[in-house]
Amino acid sequence: MDDEFVVTPWKVEGKVDYAKLIEHFGTSPIDDELLNRLIKDAGEEHHLLTRRIFFSHRDLDKVLDDWESGKGFFLYTGRGPSGPMHIGHIIPFYFTKWLQDRFKVNVYIQLTDDEKFLEEERRLTLEEARKWARDNALDIAAVGFDPDKTFIFQDTEYIKNMYPLALKVARKINFSWVRAVFGFDMQTNIGMSFYPAIQVVPSLFERKRCLIPCAIDQDPYWRIQRDIAESLGFYKTAAIHSKFLPPLTGPIGKMSASKPESAIYLHEDEKSIRKKIWKAYSGGQPTAELHRKLGGNPEIDVAFQWLYFFFEPDDRKLKKLEEDYRAGKILSGEMKLILTEKVLKFIEEHRARREEAKELLHLYMYDGELAREMWRKVHE
Amino acid sequence: MDDEFVVTPWKVEGKVDYAKLIEHFGTSPIDDELLNRLIKDAGEEHHLLTRRIFFSHRDLDKVLDDWESGKGFFLYTGRGPSGPMHIGHIIPFYFTKWLQDRFKVNVYIQLTDDEKFLEEERRLTLEEARKWARDNALDIAAVGFDPDKTFIFQDTEYIKNMYPLALKVARKINFSWVRAVFGFDMQTNIGMSFYPAIQVVPSLFERKRCLIPCAIDQDPYWRIQRDIAESLGFYKTAAIHSKFLPPLTGPIGKMSASKPESAIYLHEDEKSIRKKIWKAYSGGQPTAELHRKLGGNPEIDVAFQWLYFFFEPDDRKLKKLEEDYRAGKILSGEMKLILTEKVLKFIEEHRARREEAKELLHLYMYDGELAREMWRKVHE
Numbered sequence: 001m002d003d004e005f006v007v008t009p010w011k012v013e014g015k016v017d018y019a020k021l022i023e024h025f026g027t028s029p030i031d032d033e034l035l036n037r038l039i040k041d042a043g044e045e046h047h048l049l050t051r052r053i054f055f056s057h058r059d060l061d062k063v064l065d066d067w068e069s070g071k072g073f074f075l076y077t078g079r080g081p082s083g084p085m086h087i088g089h090i091i092p093f094y095f096t097k098w099l100q101d102r103f104k105v106n107v108y109i110q111l112t113d114d115e116k117f118l119e120e121e122r123r124l125t126l127e128e129a130r131k132w133a134r135d136n137a138l139d140i141a142a143v144g145f146d147p148d149k150t151f152i153f154q155d156t157e158y159i160k161n162m163y164p165l166a167l168k169v170a171r172k173i174n175f176s177w178v179r180a181v182f183g184f185d186m187q188t189n190i191g192m193s194f195y196p197a198i199q200v201v202p203s204l205f206e207r208k209r210c211l212i213p214c215a216i217d218q219d220p221y222w223r224i225q226r227d228i229a230e231s232l233g234f235y236k237t238a239a240i241h242s243k244f245l246p247p248l249t250g251p252i253g254k255m256s257a258s259k260p261e262s263a264i265y266l267h268e269d270e271k272s273i274r275k276k277i278w279k280a281y282s283g284g285q286p287t288a289e290l291h292r293k294l295g296g297n298p299e300i301d302v303a304f305q306w307l308y309f310f311f312e313p314d315d316r317k318l319k320k321l322e323e324d325y326r327a328g329k330i331l332s333g334e335m336k337l338i339l340t341e342k343v344l345k346f347i348e349e350h351r352a353r354r355e356e357a358k359e360l361l362h363l364y365m366y367d368g369e370l371a372r373e374m375w376r377k378v379h380e
Numbered sequence: 381m382d383d384e385f386v387v388t389p390w391k392v393e394g395k396v397d398y399a400k401l402i403e404h405f406g407t408s409p410i411d412d413e414l415l416n417r418l419i420k421d422a423g424e425e426h427h428l429l430t431r432r433i434f435f436s437h438r439d440l441d442k443v444l445d446d447w448e449s450g451k452g453f454f455l456y457t458g459r460g461p462s463g464p465m466h467i468g469h470i471i472p473f474y475f476t477k478w479l480q481d482r483f484k485v486n487v488y489i490q491l492t493d494d495e496k497f498l499e500e501e502r503r504l505t506l507e508e509a510r511k512w513a514r515d516n517a518l519d520i521a522a523v524g525f526d527p528d529k530t531f532i533f534q535d536t537e538y539i540k541n542m543y544p545l546a547l548k549v550a551r552k553i554n555f556s557w558v559r560a561v562f563g564f565d566m567q568t569n570i571g572m573s574f575y576p577a578i579q580v581v582p583s584l585f586e587r588k589r590c591l592i593p594c595a596i597d598q599d600p601y602w603r604i605q606r607d608i609a610e611s612l613g614f615y616k617t618a619a620i621h622s623k624f625l626p627p628l629t630g631p632i633g634k635m636s637a638s639k640p641e642s643a644i645y646l647h648e649d650e651k652s653i654r655k656k657i658w659k660a661y662s663g664g665q666p667t668a669e670l671h672r673k674l675g676g677n678p679e680i681d682v683a684f685q686w687l688y689f690f691f692e693p694d695d696r697k698l699k700k701l702e703e704d705y706r707a708g709k710i711l712s713g714e715m716k717l718i719l720t721e722k723v724l725k726f727i728e729e730h731r732a733r734r735e736e737a738k739e740l741l742h743l744y745m746y747d748g749e750l751a752r753e754m755w756r757k758v759h760e
Contacts, residue, residue: 114547126544126760156547160540164506167494167536170571175555178570190558191550194574380506 008183008217013253018055018216018243025219027056027241037064042102047313048095048242056216058226059238063211067103073209073238075099076202078110081132081154082122085139086263087343088245088255090350091310093143095242096213100146106370107145108202111137111154115199118191130156139266141357141364142350148369152361155198158374162201165379169204170197172228181220200225201379203237215254216241246305250281266351270344277303277340283325284332295328296335303332303339311342388563388597393633398435398596398623405599407436407621417444422482427693428475428622436596438606439618443591447483453589453618455479456582458490461512461534462502465519466643467723468625468635470730471690473523475622476593480526486750487525488582491517491534495579498571510536519646521737521744522730528749532741535578538754542581545759549584550577552608561600580605581759583617595634596621626685630661646731650724657683657720663705664712675708676715683712683719691722 005014022029030038030052039045041064048054063073077096079089093109100107111133117126124132133154140152155162175193178184184193199221203210212222219241226236244254247262255263264273283301285291298304304325312318321338324330365371385394402409410418410432419425421444428434443453457476459469473489480487491513497506504512513534520532535542555573558564564573579601583590592602599621606616624634627642635643644653663681665671678684684705692698701718704710745751 114543117547118551120551126547156544157540159543160537163494163539163543164536167497167506167571170574171498171500171569173570174567175564175570175573176566179566184555186556186559187554189551190553190555190574190577191547193555194550194570197570 008220015252016244021216022056025056025216025223027058027216027219027239030055030057030060030240034061034064037061041067042099044102046095046098047315048091048310050315051308053309054095054213054240054242056241057239058219058222059209059236060211060240063209063238066209071208072105073103073211074105074206075107076110076205076210076212076237077107077214078112078199078202079136079140080112080116081129081136082116082119082124083132083257084265084267085136086255086265087306087310087346088263090139090143090266091245092213092215092242093140094310097143097145099211099213100149105149106206107150108205109140109145109150109152109364110199110202111152112195112199114155114159114191115195118189118195120189120192126156130154137361137365138354138357139350141361142354144353145364147360147363150364150368151370151374152364153374159198161375161378162198165201165204166197168232168380169200169228170194172231173197173224177224181224196221196224200228204229204232204234205374205379207234209235210237212237212239214239214241215244217244217254243309245309246302248276248280248302250302251300251305264343264347266347266354268347273343273347274340277336277343278333280336282332282336284335285328288331291331292328296325296330296332298322298325301325301332301335303335306339307335307342311339311346388600395632396624401596402436405436405596405603407438407596407599407619410435410437410440410620414441414444417441421447422479424482426475426478427695428471428690430695431688432623433689434475434593434620434622436621437619438599438602439589439616440591440620443589443618446589451588452485453483453591454485454586455487456490456585456590456592456617457487457594458492458579458582459516459520460492460496461509461516462496462499462504463512463637464645464647465516466635466645467690467726468643470519470523470646471625472593472595472622473520474690477523477525479591479593480529485529486586487530488585489520489525489530489532489744490579490582491532492575492579494535494539494571495575498569498575500569500572506536510534517741517745518734518737519730521741522734524733525744527740527743530744530748531750531754532744533754539578541755541758542578545581545584546577548612548760549580549608550574552611553577553604557604561604576601576604580608584609584612584614585754585759587614589615590617592617592619594619594621595624597624597634623689625689626682628656628660628682630682631680631685644723644727646727646734648727653723653727654720657716657723658713660716662712662716664715665708668711671711672708676705676710676712678702678705681705681712681715683715686719687715687722691719691726 005016035049066073075096113129113133116124116129137152178193178196203225222237222239229236247255249262261276264276280302283297285294325335385396446453455476493509493513496504497509517532558573558576583605602617602619609616627635629642641656644656660682663677665674
């Protein structure tokens with residue numbers, strides 16, 4: 001990869017050039033034709049698609065073939081429960097829910113408590129990783145998935161049902177391969193080098209094509225999956241990849257737990273949210289006077305970028321904000337206040353749904369129609 | 381290791397020099413003092429001990445300290461279910477049962493169906509490994525362990541209860557280490573390199589000292605265990621190591637599924653057993669006449685060696701057989717017939733117990749006192 005930026009499942013550094021990433025990872029851009037077909041099949045558009053936040057894919061066209069021909073498909077996504085979730089973590093889940101609503105398909109959501117424990121540099125105890133898995137599960141349940149078509153599971157609990165298939169996957173992957181794909185070395189612990197097998201398994205939960213909505217940094221796992229799935233009698237997985245919501249601190253890298261000022265957490269209080277957004281990296285001029293005269297740059301203004309990514313779904317309103325900001329009619333502070341109100345409203349509503357989800361979590365994890373079916377099944 | 385022989389958990393080649401093995405593995409010989417103490421604590425002797433078939437140990441003295449002081453200990457052994465069991469496989473289980481009877485302790489027996497599937501050169505399907513696990517479990521149950529103090533489990537079933545602890549073990553072992561200990565390389569699959577964590581876990585099932593009766597080739601696992609157990613809050617395991625029952629084909633290597641003529645299987649019919657022993661490697665002279673004159677060599681006579689290892693527990697009778705053979709009074713064919721009758725009787729009795737064990741297997745695996753306790757427990 002280019003030296004100017006790095007994207008692996010554990011690290012995103014530098015200013016990401018998404019066109020180069022498509023080339024480097026060997027994925028395909030979502031072109032207009034495919035976008036229109038997806039929107040037509042879905043019956044409505046979604047701004048994460050039309051704005052090319054989900055910008056890249058593997059075999060999305062085949063997923064639509066399968067759906068159009070009545071074969072169907074299923075969705076799989078996940079979360080590494082290393083701590084509290086922030087807005088960047090939850091957005092793909094809202095998009096996944098939209099896909100479920102539009103296509104009426106099953107969704108499998110893996111909580112990788114094993115992985116987060118095995119990543120030594122995190123220094124999480126297994127108990128902490130498992131506690132975060134339960135905490136994060138509530139935020140995911142708050143998104144509002146169909147309780148009878150959604151299975152949320154944590155690896156350390158569901159392992160018994162996955163282990164036989166994980167062994168079959170693991171037997172097809174050697175150390176040399178995970179070293180090349182993930183950069184593992186002689187010091188990597190043997191749990192970590194086994195882990196990719198565990199992450200591949202849910203993509204084989206059904207004898208249908210799997211579609212994985214995920215940030216582009218997870219793609220290395222799906223490359224492995226695609227190399228071995230057919231030899232095990234399953235479909236190569238499809239994927240639809242998103243860009244990273246820019247950190248509040250500026251358009252470099254991705255939000256990170258080690259820099260709490262870079263992200264808004266779902267549990268944060270109003271005061272802290274207001275303060276963080278107020279301090280966010282701006283595309284404006286040093287003074288209001290200069291800004292009125294020269295205008296701001298929305299390309300690097302994080303407040304505008306967040307509105308673009310997620311918080312202002314109305315394209316016309318967004319366009320006006322962009323034009324007014326460029327023209328100097330909107331100050332950076334005003335842009336931040338617009339975002340702040342949207343974020344606070346989103347967080348408030350999410351939190352209310354999180355409270356309600358406490359009653360529903362058992363359906364996603366154990367008692368809903370799909371969950372019950374999954375606990376009865378051993379994947380081989 | 382010396383080039384003349386090789387001993388690893390997957391391979392035993394050449395004529396094994398057990399004194400060198402003790403030195404190479406860094407274990408301790410069982411000296412007279414320790415032997416006498418073990419026999420005293422056990423309340424009786426066992427010919428596998430007095431004849432030094434179990435010849436080496438780690439921390440057996442500490443196990444006896446713990447037992448004498450009332451702290452107690454527990455036993456752990458296992459079986460790689462890659463096919464039908466032969467006499468060489470079952471002898472350590474009979475010895476383990478004797479230890480259980482004498483010390484009234486819990487026994488954990490791991491069936492490593494995952495390992496046998498992951499060993500690619502075996503070309504076993506996972507379904508075959510699991511089928512053999514069930515088959516082998518019956519032979520092990522036939523040995524007559526205490527159904528309320530014995531837990532027989534197969535990895536792919538019990539994994540859920542072991543996985544959290546396996547992760548903790550795995551996080552402490554890197555690839556460099558398993559490469560050095562087991563000779564893994566870049567082509568080793570990631571399941572195989574993770575597997576040592578799974579074999580270590582049962583040695584941590586109780587907060588007491590674990591004693592592992594096993595063939596010396598399994599010791600590399602226990603070296604790893606001993607390096608990490610205390611940092612996880614457990615005892616370093618103890619072990620008591622046996623020599624290999626010599627193959628019928630001669631005093632080199634160990635019995636092997638790839639050479640069926642080298643072993644007697646527990647399911648074999650009388651005709652086949654008679655034929656195999658009759659063809660066994662002999663320490664006799666080319667003709668009966670010469671044998672009468674020069675005598676035979678019991679050191680390399682497999683029939684005598686089998687009597688020595690297991691089938692003639694009476695030391696006086698054994699001594700007479702040895703002397704008469706050396707003196708040419710017993711022909712090789714006669715020695716073979718003596719062994720044949722003993723083996724047939726043993727197999728017949730074992731098989732009757734195997735039939736009865738069909739009714740008991742559920743106690744060892746699920747419903748006995750210890751089994752029920754174990755299924756309720758998640759090891760962390």
